[in-house]
Amino acid sequence: MFIQDIFTNNLTVDQQIQVAITIDNVFMQIVEGITNIQVERDNHNRPAEDQVPPVLPHELVKLKGREFICIVVKHLPRLKQFWTDKRISKLEMEHRELLLLYQHNADLRLKLDKCDHTTSFQSGWAILEGPHALKFTLLRDFCGGIASVFLNTATVESDFSILGWEADEYRNH
Numbered sequence: 001m002f003i004q005d006i007f008t009n010n011l012t013v014d015q016q017i018q019v020a021i022t023i024d025n026v027f028m029q030i031v032e033g034i035t036n037i038q039v040e041r042d043n044h045n046r047p048a049e050d051q052v053p054p055v056l057p058h059e060l061v062k063l064k065g066r067e068f069i070c071i072v073v074k075h076l077p078r079l080k081q082f083w084t085d086k087r088i089s090k091l092e093m094e095h096r097e098l099l100l101l102y103q104h105n106a107d108l109r110l111k112l113d114k115c116d117h118t119t120s121f122q123s124g125w126a127i128l129e130g131p132h133a134l135k136f137t138l139l140r141d142f143c144g145g146i147a148s149v150f151l152n153t154a155t156v157e158s159d160f161s162i163l164g165w166e167a168d169e170y171r172n173h
Helices: 002-010 013-035 065-074 076-082 085-104 106-113 121-126 130-152 154-172
Strands: none
Touching (some): 002 013, 065 076, 065 085, 076 085
């Protein structure tokens, strides 16, 4: 009741309309974001959870430039919805800078080489904190994005896809 009271008694009609438009825009962005979720599936129509790309610095330093670009190209349609070509180029440049830093900074190389499959996203990227933190923000954001798609939506979307596919198969027999 408190919010409704403020809305109706303290705002002009124009302000109420502006608030309604703003809330409408937020809901539309949420719906658009949900509809842009893409299911990752393998060639047998199973969830592609085992195909999570490298997303941690210690994994990225083992990728050649062309291998990283293949990952970027795979996600390019989604990236182009939110990022400019210049930003995508900067992402590739950040990967090259990480490779160079790994080759020439023995301290960093030692820390990254201690990481393994149990290293969390947060602790893996924390290694690049300090003087290197701002150098790799796009790379970290990109990796966080592709990691969260696999972990948070693929299984749910996959289950719905399988249910729909099984229902279609049942109807066709």
